Amino acid sequence: MPSINNNKVQNFLFSFSFMILLSSCSSMNVTEERVYEGGIKTVEVSVAEVDELDYETKAIFANATVFFEFDSYNLTSKSIQTLKSVVSVMNQNKNIKITLAGHADERGTREYNLALGQRRAESVKDYFILNGINSSKVSVKSYGEERPVASGNDEMSYSKNRRVEIN
Amino acid sequence: MKKIFILFLIPQFIFAELVLEITKGSDDPFVIALLSFDGKRALTDEVDVTINNDLKRTGEFKIIKDEKLLSSPSNEEDLDFNEFKLLGIDYIVMGALESEDKFNLSASYEIYNVISKKKIRTSKVFGIPNKIKQLSHYISDGIYEEITGIKGVASTKILYITEIVEEKKSLYELIVADADGANEQVLLKSYEPIISPAWSPDSKQVAYVSFETGIAKVYIQDIATGKRRVAIENTKQISSPSWSPNGNFLSMTMYQDGNAEIYILNLKNNNLTRLTNHYAIDTESSWSSDGSRIMFTSGRSGSPQLYEIKLRKYNSNPERITFEGNYNAKGSYLKNGDGIIFVHRADNDFKIALKYFNENFIRPLTESKLDESPSISPNGNVIIYAVTENGESLLSGLTLSGAKFRLPAKKGEVREPAWSGFLR
Numbered sequence: 001m002p003s004i005n006n007n008k009v010q011n012f013l014f015s016f017s018f019m020i021l022l023s024s025c026s027s028m029n030v031t032e033e034r035v036y037e038g039g040i041k042t043v044e045v046s047v048a049e050v051d052e053l054d055y056e057t058k059a060i061f062a063n064a065t066v067f068f069e070f071d072s073y074n075l076t077s078k079s080i081q082t083l084k085s086v087v088s089v090m091n092q093n094k095n096i097k098i099t100l101a102g103h104a105d106e107r108g109t110r111e112y113n114l115a116l117g118q119r120r121a122e123s124v125k126d127y128f129i130l131n132g133i134n135s136s137k138v139s140v141k142s143y144g145e146e147r148p149v150a151s152g153n154d155e156m157s158y159s160k161n162r163r164v165e166i167n
Numbered sequence: 168m169k170k171i172f173i174l175f176l177i178p179q180f181i182f183a184e185l186v187l188e189i190t191k192g193s194d195d196p197f198v199i200a201l202l203s204f205d206g207k208r209a210l211t212d213e214v215d216v217t218i219n220n221d222l223k224r225t226g227e228f229k230i231i232k233d234e235k236l237l238s239s240p241s242n243e244e245d246l247d248f249n250e251f252k253l254l255g256i257d258y259i260v261m262g263a264l265e266s267e268d269k270f271n272l273s274a275s276y277e278i279y280n281v282i283s284k285k286k287i288r289t290s291k292v293f294g295i296p297n298k299i300k301q302l303s304h305y306i307s308d309g310i311y312e313e314i315t316g317i318k319g320v321a322s323t324k325i326l327y328i329t330e331i332v333e334e335k336k337s338l339y340e341l342i343v344a345d346a347d348g349a350n351e352q353v354l355l356k357s358y359e360p361i362i363s364p365a366w367s368p369d370s371k372q373v374a375y376v377s378f379e380t381g382i383a384k385v386y387i388q389d390i391a392t393g394k395r396r397v398a399i400e401n402t403k404q405i406s407s408p409s410w411s412p413n414g415n416f417l418s419m420t421m422y423q424d425g426n427a428e429i430y431i432l433n434l435k436n437n438n439l440t441r442l443t444n445h446y447a448i449d450t451e452s453s454w455s456s457d458g459s460r461i462m463f464t465s466g467r468s469g470s471p472q473l474y475e476i477k478l479r480k481y482n483s484n485p486e487r488i489t490f491e492g493n494y495n496a497k498g499s500y501l502k503n504g505d506g507i508i509f510v511h512r513a514d515n516d517f518k519i520a521l522k523y524f525n526e527n528f529i530r531p532l533t534e535s536k537l538d539e540s541p542s543i544s545p546n547g548n549v550i551i552y553a554v555t556e557n558g559e560s561l562l563s564g565l566t567l568s569g570a571k572f573r574l575p576a577k578k579g580e581v582r583e584p585a586w587s588g589f590l591r
Contacts, residue, residue: 028287029313035294035301036590038371040343041393045357045379071470071494106555107517109497109510109539110362110583111407111420112464112471114383115427115448118404122425140425141382141404146360153537153558 064166066124067159071108073119075127083124086166087131100124101165102142103149105158114144117164124164193568196229197314199258200251203233204274205241206264210296214264214274214303220347221307221321225548226570228314231256243277248284256281260310272296276306278313288313300349305591320346320544324587325551326354326364326373327562331579341375343390346544346586348562348574354388355395362583365408370587374398374408374417385419399432399439409453418442418452418461429463442476443485455500462488462507464496473498473509489522491529497540502547508532510539519552519565532565542586553582 064086066079075083090096102117102124121140129135150157201219204211222228233239237250241261251259262276272295278288290309294302301322308319323346331338341355341364355361359378366373371390376383383406388395398408398417406427407420417432421439427450429442443449447467454461462475465485470493474485489495494512501507511520511529519541521530537555544551551564551574560582562574574581 027283027285028289031288031290031309033290033292033305033591035292035298035305037295037298037301039391040352040354041391042353043355043388043393043395045355045359045377047358047379071466107537108471108494108512109451109464111451112448112466112496114362114404114406115420115450118422118425118427119448125425143360143378144362144383146362146378151558153555 065163066166068120068162068164070105070158070162071116073116073123075123079124080127083127083131087128087133090128090133090137097137097139099167100138100140101147101167102140103147103161103163103165104145105161106145106148106153107158108145110144110146114142114146117142117144120162120164124166193226193566193570196227197258198229198231198254198256199260199310199314200231200236200254200256202236202239202241202259202261204262204264204276207266210266210272210299211264213299214262214306217300217303217347218260218307218310221304221319222310224321224347224564224570224572225311225319226566226568226572227311243279243286246279248279248281251281258314262306266296267293270295272299272302274302274306276309278310300345304345304347308591317548318546318589320546320549320586320589322346322591323545323589324370325542325562326366326585326587327553327581328361328364328583329579329581330360341373343373354390354393363407364583364585365410366585366587367410368412368414368588370590374410376406376408385417387417399437407450407452411454412456412458418454420450420452429461451497453499455504456502457504460500462498462500464498470494471496473507488524489529495520495529499541499543502543502545508541508543508550510541519550533563535563538563540583542584544586545588549586551584551586553584 064082066082100121102121104113104116121142125138125140128138148161150160204214219230222230240246259279259281260276262274264274266272273291273293275291277286280287292302292305304321307321311319324343325346326343329340329342336358339357339361340353341361342351343354344351354373357377357379362376364373364375372387373390374385374387377386383404385398385405385408386395387398404422405419409418415434417434419430419432420427421430426446427448429449429452431440431442445467447465449463449465451464452461459479460475460477462473464471465474472487473489473495474487476485477483492512496510498507498509506521506523508521511518511531513531516536517538518531519533519538521532535554535556539553541550541552549564549566551562553560554563560580562581562584564572
């Protein structure tokens with residue numbers, strides 16, 4: 001058991017509620033208070049439509065997803081094979097711009113996974129830049145563990161979710 | 168093992184989205200006689216049940232109801248302390264509900280100490296008829312603090328995120344509810360993920376991360392008016408907001424140079440101060456109660472571990488504070504500063520764990536496989552967290568006195584609970 005500071009009843013005063021405390025004698029507390037119920041407003045977000053890529057560009061990159069080990073953002077040799085083919089396509093089509101979306105599996109904390117997804121996407125971006133792609137053609141973002149493609153709670157699903165999608 | 172299914176007891180509770188289930192209590196509880204409130208039966212039933220559940224959830228009380236007592240006095244004159252003493256009762260609570268008029272309802276209650284044979288408290292709470300549960304929570308907190316000397320949290324609130332999977336997309340909602348999971352109200356609805364909700368210290372505003380523009384951004388929203396804004400205009404991803412205890416600063420994770428680093432935003436003048444500078448991930452900042460330290464998760468040792476920076480020390484370097492295991496993340500300081508609560512990986516399971524600074528070992532507190540997002544009650548006694556079991560996620564709670572309870576969800580996933588400050 002941790003020790004806990006004894007909170008004095010007198011400290012209860014809050015700007016939006018009130019409480020009158022009268023200590024009639026040392027052994028009895030007399031209190032009066034009013035229930036505070038502040039208003040609550042619901043906000044609905046209108047989600048911006050995502051810019052759709054034209055059909056041809058989309059077809060080229062449809063299968064470009066690379067996968068990672070748990071808590072890792074290192075590119076595997078299989079990933080590098082995939083990225084090599086993306087680089088050659090980009091060299092042939094100088095107008096193509098790509099977005100790298102990093103993802104993580106559901107294990108571990110959400111914010112760490114968001115940062116991990118970002119690191120994975122940055123690893124892919126670094127590879128592209130090292131291979132001559134202009135950094136202005138590559139944008140990077142992360143969804144962390146929020147957008148799984150496989151919903152199972154097993155390593156098979158997890159391995160599919162630890163990925164960077166190239167679009 | 169006791170289970171209380173409120174739904175089957177009283178029809179008024181059908182609106183409650185979450186059901187309280189108490190799985191374990193303290194070994195050495197206060198024994199308290201909770202006499203039924205006087206007044207209109209239809210109303211007093213709800214008061215009796217709510218107070219009973221609030222006190223049970225703390226794990227610190229053994230509650231004796233009327234039917235187990237030798238007599239049910241409704242005023243001080245009829246009270247025979249010896250009868251209660253025979254049953255091993257420490258305290259007696261009796262009260263009455265009075266309808267003042269159509270719009271006003273009040274409750275008065277008294278607490279007696281059986282050993283000293285004295286009235287130790289007499290209190291009155293004013294409320295309104297359609298908020299009887301809220302009025303009851305105030306009474307529960309009055310009883311709790313009179314007997315334990317610690318402020319109660321029945322009248323506080325929790326924030327959490329729900330995800331409901333629709334045909335092709337998910338609906339995300341940021342919800343605020345009473346600490347018992349009832350009285351759910353939606354603060355934000357979106358078809359893009361919402362994560363990391365955090366209360367302002369005065370509990371009037373919330374900060375959270377929304378992906379509505381396509382990337383993660385921190386927003387600040389006023390609860391009463393719904394007015395919202397991005398915390399700071401920036402083209403890069405921003406995440407993981409945490410308010411300083413005085414409400415003047417918001418620490419956040421920013422991705423300026425592609426990597427997660429912690430910054431402190433001065434909410435008065437929008438000045439940014441960079442707190443971390445390392446090529447590894449730094450995120451999940453949280454403040455100590457006195458505002459003098461910030462703890463965060465960093466991957467700089469090769470695996471996620473917790474570090475802290477002393478803010479009032481010139482040129483302070485981050486100090487590592489967890490060493491056991493290869494995953495320790497999302498830490499929060501205990502309110503009294505004696506230790507931390509965090510997510511700890513043990514073998515392949517993620518558990519909520521406690522570490523006291525004067526101990527060199529970790530105390531795992533939970534048993535499931537994927538426990539996340541612990542949040543500590545404002546009185547420091549209760550931890551609420553998210554559990555994933557069989558692909559479903561729901562909220563669970565545990566008290567430092569050893570009680571455990573659950574707030575099971577009826578639809579969708581429930582996750583990332585965040586406990587408000589005191590509201591009364």
